[in-house]
Amino acid sequence: MKVLVSACVFGKKVRWNGSSKISESVMKWAKDNQIELIPVCPENELFGTPRSTIRLVQIDNETIADMKSTNVMQQLDKKSIEILQRYPEIKGFIGIYGSPSCGISVGVKNLGNVVKGSMHKNATIPTTEAGHIGNAQSSKQFLNRLKTQS
Numbered sequence: 408m409k410v411l412v413s414a415c416v417f418g419k420k421v422r423w424n425g426s427s428k429i430s431e432s433v434m435k436w437a438k439d440n441q442i443e444l445i446p447v448c449p450e451n452e453l454f455g456t457p458r459s460t461i462r463l464v465q466i467d468n469e470t471i472a473d474m475k476s477t478n479v480m481q482q483l484d485k486k487s488i489e490i491l492q493r494y495p496e497i498k499g500f501i502g503i504y505g506s507p508s509c510g511i512s513v514g515v516k517n518l519g520n521v522v523k524g525s526m527h528k529n530a531t532i533p534t535t536e537a538g539h540i541g542n543a544q545s546s547k548q549f550l551n552r553l554k555t556q557s
Contacts, residue, residue: 408440408441408442408443408498408553408554409442409443409444409445409494409496409497409498410437410442410443410444410445410497410498410499410500410501410553411444411445411446411447411490411491411494411497411499411500411501411526412433412437412444412445412446412447412500412501412502412537413428413446413447413448413501413502413503413506413509413526413537414446414447414448414451415427415428415429415448415503416428416429416430416433416446416501416502416503416537417429417433417434417444417446418434419446419448419451420456421448421450421451421456422456423450423456423457423458423459423460423461424457425456425457428503428537430537430540430541432537432540432541433501433537433540436540436546440550442553444501445494445497447490447526448508448509449483449486449487449490449508449509449525449526450483450506450507450508452486452490453479453482453483453486454474454479458474459474459475460474461473461474461479461483461507461508462474462507462516463507463513463514463515463516463518463522464515464516464517465515465516465517465518466517470515470518470522472507480525483507483508483524483525484525484528484529486508486525487508487525487526487529488529490526491526491529491530491531491532497532498532498533498553498556499532499533499534499535499549499552499553499556500526500527500530500532500533500534500535501534501535501536501537501540502524502526502527502534502535502536502537503536503537504536504537504538506524507524507525508524508525508526509524509525509526509527510523510524510527510536511523511524511527511534511535511536512536532556533549533552533553533556535549
């Protein structure tokens with residue numbers, strides 16, 4: 408079974424500052440469950456690494472992705488859809504907390520709430536965050552959701 412994973416969680420140095428956020432629990436979980444992880448990073452594909460940070464901000468009735476005073480939300484959404492379509496055989500996606508493209512619960516300035524990052528909001532497959540894989544119950548639930556996709 409194949410699952411997309413945020414490239415930084417996989418150990419790739421693609422975060423805005425050129426670092427990674429490798430998750431040993433995700434790597435072990437994938438190995439234990441015979442899951443092939445496919446690393447992806449919409450932000451790196453669009454803007455390279457290193458790059459300026461992207462912050463979600465609410466302006467009037469719209470949530471924008473602010474990168475150096477430019478709204479890149481449409482680019483993030485378009486790239487996320489492109490990545491999801493690139494891998495028709497995938498069964499799920501594992502993102503990372505707080506990422507504007509790969510987080511499930513991303514804080515939005517001036518909104519007082521959170522929204523889904525581009526990969527999660529555009530996915531039609533089960534998604535989760537790396538931090539949830541470290542929890543036995545959450546990882547089991549995600550695995551069960553993946554298996555229903557087969």
